Amino acid sequence: MKALLVCEQREGKILDTSYELVAFADRLGAEKVLVLVGKDAPKVDAKVYLADVDKFGEYNPDLHKQVVLEAIQKENPDYVVFVHSSYGWDLAPRVAASLKVGQVSEIVNIVDGKFELALCNAKLRRTVSPKGARAVLTIQAGAFNAVEASGSAQVEAIDAAGSTKLQFVGYEPAEKKDVDLGRAEIIVSAGRGVGKKENVSIIAELAKAFGGELGASRPVVDAGWVAHSHQVGTTGQTVSPKLYVACGISGAIQHLAGMKKSDFIVAINKDKDAPISEAADVMVVADVLQLAPVLMEKLRAA
Amino acid sequence: MKVLVCIKQVPDMESRFKVNGSGDWYDEADLAYRMNEYDEYAVEQAVQLKEQLGDAPDVTVLSIGPDRVGDALKKALAMGCDRAVHVQDPDSCRKDPWQIADIIASFAKGKDFDVIFTGMQSQDRGSAQVGVTVAERLGHNCTTTLVGFGYADGVVTAKRELEGGVKSVVKLPLPALVTCQLGLNVPRYPTLPNIMKAKKKEFLTVPAADLLSEQPAVATEKLYPPVKTGSAVVLEGDLAQIADRLLGILKEKTTVVK
Numbered sequence: 215m216k217a218l219l220v221c222e223q224r225e226g227k228i229l230d231t232s233y234e235l236v237a238f239a240d241r242l243g244a245e246k247v248l249v250l251v252g253k254d255a256p257k258v259d260a261k262v263y264l265a266d267v268d269k270f271g272e273y274n275p276d277l278h279k280q281v282v283l284e285a286i287q288k289e290n291p292d293y294v295v296f297v298h299s300s301y302g303w304d305l306a307p308r309v310a311a312s313l314k315v316g317q318v319s320e321i322v323n324i325v326d327g328k329f330e331l332a333l334c335n336a337k338l339r340r341t342v343s344p345k346g347a348r349a350v351l352t353i354q355a356g357a358f359n360a361v362e363a364s365g366s367a368q369v370e371a372i373d374a375a376g377s378t379k380l381q382f383v384g385y386e387p388a389e390k391k392d393v394d395l396g397r398a399e400i401i402v403s404a405g406r407g408v409g410k411k412e413n414v415s416i417i418a419e420l421a422k423a424f425g426g427e428l429g430a431s432r433p434v435v436d437a438g439w440v441a442h443s444h445q446v447g448t449t450g451q452t453v454s455p456k457l458y459v460a461c462g463i464s465g466a467i468q469h470l471a472g473m474k475k476s477d478f479i480v481a482i483n484k485d486k487d488a489p490i491s492e493a494a495d496v497m498v499v500a501d502v503l504q505l506a507p508v509l510m511e512k513l514r515a516a
Numbered sequence: 517m518k519v520l521v522c523i524k525q526v527p528d529m530e531s532r533f534k535v536n537g538s539g540d541w542y543d544e545a546d547l548a549y550r551m552n553e554y555d556e557y558a559v560e561q562a563v564q565l566k567e568q569l570g571d572a573p574d575v576t577v578l579s580i581g582p583d584r585v586g587d588a589l590k591k592a593l594a595m596g597c598d599r600a601v602h603v604q605d606p607d608s609c610r611k612d613p614w615q616i617a618d619i620i621a622s623f624a625k626g627k628d629f630d631v632i633f634t635g636m637q638s639q640d641r642g643s644a645q646v647g648v649t650v651a652e653r654l655g656h657n658c659t660t661t662l663v664g665f666g667y668a669d670g671v672v673t674a675k676r677e678l679e680g681g682v683k684s685v686v687k688l689p690l691p692a693l694v695t696c697q698l699g700l701n702v703p704r705y706p707t708l709p710n711i712m713k714a715k716k717k718e719f720l721t722v723p724a725a726d727l728l729s730e731q732p733a734v735a736t737e738k739l740y741p742p743v744k745t746g747s748a749v750v751l752e753g754d755l756a757q758i759a760d761r762l763l764g765i766l767k768e769k770t771t772v773v774k
Contacts, residue, residue, distance in 0.1 A: 304661070312652070316732075317613070317614070317645055320642060337532075339740055340738065379657050382685075383673075386675070386683040424773070449681065457766065478769055495769070499751065500751075505758065
């Protein structure tokens with residue numbers, strides 16, 4: 215069995231998730247070959263096809279697709295694997311459509327040789343199998359622990375012919391932060407379960423009573439209740455405080471990925487079975503709006 | 517200009533989900549359905565484009581599924597789409613993304629849609645495949661995960677959301693398909709007059725079998741609740757007692773609560 219791993223870089227830096235692809239291939243027990251549009255090859259003991267980013271562009275899925283197809287032609291892999299990232303979910307279906315093969319998205323585990331996926335905010339799981347001899351896969355970021363970057367790649371330059379009408383204009387850096395959650399020792403985060411914008415101030419007060427910073431899940435930020443600088447998760451900040459208190463957060467995969475490395479996690483949620491309970495050290499089954507005043511009083515009295 | 521918006525109806529994600537009798541999907545009984553959240557942004561962006569161009573574009577909204585998806589289509593009409601197409605398929609949950617994309621591409625083929633909007637993924641399945649696959653099948657320029665959309669002189673300027681708060685900007689000429697991320701705009705609520713107006717709009721129904729020509733590319737083996745691996749201490753009951761116990765645990769297990 216052979217897996218072609220499609221790695222990622224941004225502005226010359228190979229993304230760490232590329233090493234999660236290697237871990238996934240090892241779990242599959244597959245022979246691995248890597249392909250990257252970039253400048254330098256990942257540090258891995260394997261063959262790496264390297265396409266020049268100056269020619270193929272930082273983001274140009276039409277051209278990157280041709281590079282991947284060229285590598286497939288040379289290697290004839292059983293699986294073509296991407297990370298389920300803004301790069302991977304954009305490029306993978308194009309490769310699958312070109313090959314006319316099935317794609318399995320956002321694999322979280324391998325169970326009895328089948329691919330396990332999360333469904334409905336991770337409230338359900340299912341196993342699937344591609345039907346054909348070849349398939350395109352994407353793996354959930356963080357689901358397969360990255361192997362260490364070490365080794366020396368056998369680099370082979372790769373070229374491909376393709377055309378595109380897409381023009382990459384450039385990157386916009388992340389917004390300037392008014393709060394640095396990355397340095398906070400305590401983070402108390404508000405989720406959709408707090409109900410409305412006015413209630414966020416209660417969570418902010420609770421954060422203050424703990425001596426910590428206010429965090430938030432994506433829906434709360436999208437609704438405009440809290441500034442993006444407070445967002446914890448894959449599209450916000452990845453945090454690892456000594457204490458993380460998740461208030462009214464059900465625990466979407468993207469949020470969990472951003473906070474599960476916290477030393478101690480408390481979840482306060484009316485639903486005992488919310489997916490956040492998987493990550494939590496303490497699961498408080500309560501309405502956070504009712505519990506918060508009681509907690510604050512005791513914290514202030516202490 | 518001709519615009520197509522593809523939407524899906526999904527259960528409210530706050531629901532409790534149970535596996536159905538045949539073990540291959542969730543039990544649909546007792547679930548409340550709504551428009552897929554990502555698709556609300558797609559509908560809003562299509563309507564905003566129409567308004568920007570002085571109401572000239574013609575916006576078709578399409579959804580695949582059983583009778584109930586008519587509600588999602590009616591909402592899209594009330595938000596400002598011009599006509600709805602219901603691809604009737606009581607068994608749509610058993611179609612894989614490859615087949616769903618095939619149905620949409622078959623419908624759109626030859627109709628010269630200039631811009632196609634979809635959500636970046638569905639909330640229940642989350643494959644993020646359908647939009648891009650449709651673009652590939654139709655040969656449209658395509659980009660994904662939009663948090664910004666602009667249009668001028670035949671060119672779409674898209675702002676994409678990447679990881680860690682970084683964004684990128686891409687330009688693509690028509691015909692184009694874009695997939696919409698949460699936060700792209702502020703989806704409007706249908707007003708009562710617009711809900712009334714929507715009742716008079718064209719509503720077409722097409723059987724899925726007329727459009728589908730592909731076999732599934734992926735097979736579902738089985739569905740099950742997540743295996744509980746968490747070992748959380750569960751606190752419930754009286755609030756004052758919970759608060760005391762929680763603070764006791766935090767004092768013992770962390771160094772930051774004293």
